[in-house]
Amino acid sequence: MLDYPALAAVSAVVREGSFERAAARLGVTPSAISQRIRALEDRLGGIVIVRGQPCLPTDLGRKLCAHVDQVQLLEADLAPALAVEGRPSDPPVTLRVAVNSDSIATWFPRAAARFAQATGYLLEFIIEDEEFTADRLRSGEVIAAVSADPGVVQGCQTIELGSLPYLACCSPDFAARYFPHGVTEQALRAAPCLRFERRDGLQSRWAMENHGLALDAPMHGVPSTFGFLNFSIAGMAWGMHPSMLARPHMAEGRLVELTPNTPLDVKLYWTVTRLHVSALRIFTDAVRSVARESLKPPR
Template identity: 75%
Template sequence: MLDYPALAAVAAVVREGSFERAAERLGVTPSAVSQRVRALEERLGTIVIVRGQPCIATDLGRRLCAHIDQVQLLEADLTPSLSLPANAADTPVTLKVAVNSDSIATWFPEAATDFARATGFLLEFIIEDEAHTTDRLRSGEVVAAVSTDPGAVQGCRTIPLGGLEYRACSSPDFVDRFFPDGVTEQALLRAPCLRFERRDGLQARWARENHNIELNAPMHWVPSTFGFLNFALEGMAWGMHPVMLAQPRIEQGLLAELTPGTSISVMLYWTVTRLHASALTTLTDAVRRTARSRLMQPT
């Protein structure tokens, strides 16, 4: 039988980053937290937390944190029927979700807010490229993920959400300077381009699908959705921007499309663990409802 107070201590240290802040969260002394963690590590015969600034979990520690998170979700369903008095020292239930940066910057906050208002639960977001968010789910680090992967994940169900639409944009001045004759291979070789990170292939996909050109341009690496947008607005480079963010700026004359009327869509999926917890059902309903109204739906 696992020592659940010790597991709660481990999860608190990992979430808060230190034994001191974990102690404040749990309403005990740092010494008590340290003793619980040490006793668990001695019982398991291995460390579960790498001490440092901040403290981080080992692989086993991450699995134990995922387990206690799931236990807390299930306990939350039982609490109303047990008629237990509220305890202000109890740690609020937190759901860990992996979401890509562009979804966080556009449509997902509406779904998350609806969920938080309905349940009072907390959310912790792991920001990851949409092609790799399900890796976080497979490792047990999160209970749900927004991804581009339609494949099955063991112990989970996958639900199509819709397409997040992107357009190739920069400032009007940049487009006039680098693309006076439209998007040609020579222009794309010369014009600086924005790229989110090494796995970001949206700019190359747009050039290939809309102009049959293999992109090989100078690259600025900007791992931030709003950084992407701000650098484009300043005319530093062009890039693929979510239409939800770009369209208002296009209408204001602050952004211009490299090739008007062209766009690409990234199909998104919601993959969620099959754990029978009402909070997951509520979160899934909120995500699907928002996706239906904000994302492009297949015709």
């Protein structure tokens, strides 16, 4: 049998980032937290927490935290049937979810709000590029993810939600300076563009799919959806923007498309752990409902 007080200590340290804050959350001393984790590591024969600022889980620690999250969900689901009430000191159930920044900035908050209102659960979001959110699920860091990855994740179900359309946009002044004759290979090579982080390939994908051109341009790294908008509006670079965010600025003349009517659709999927608990069914229903209202339907 696993030592669940020790697992709770591991989970609290990972969530709070330090032994002191974890102790305050669980209502014990930092020394008690340290003793529990040390005893667990001795029993398992491996390190579960890398001490630091903040403290971080090892691969084994992440797996244990995922197990604790699933146990909490199962216990919360059983409580009404057993007529068991949580103690006032019990922390509320928190679900960790990986979501791409553009979904957080557009359609996903409505789904999250519906779930939180229906269940009273808390949510903790891991922000990641949509191409890699499923990796967070595979590593055990999260219990569900919005992803562009349709691949199978062991122990999970994957549901296609629809597509989020993107537009290649820049300010009118930027277009006049760098693209006076439209999108050409020479112009694309000279014009600075934005990318969310090093693995972000949307700009390159748009250039290849719409113009057959390989993108080899100066790139600004901006890990923020609204940073993309603000820097594009300011005339610093061009980038790929969710259509629902870009179009109001296009209507006001602050943004223009590099090439009119060349959207890039990114398919999104909801991948969620296969636990038979009501909370995940409620969450999945909320995500699918809002996706139907907001995204381009699956083909």
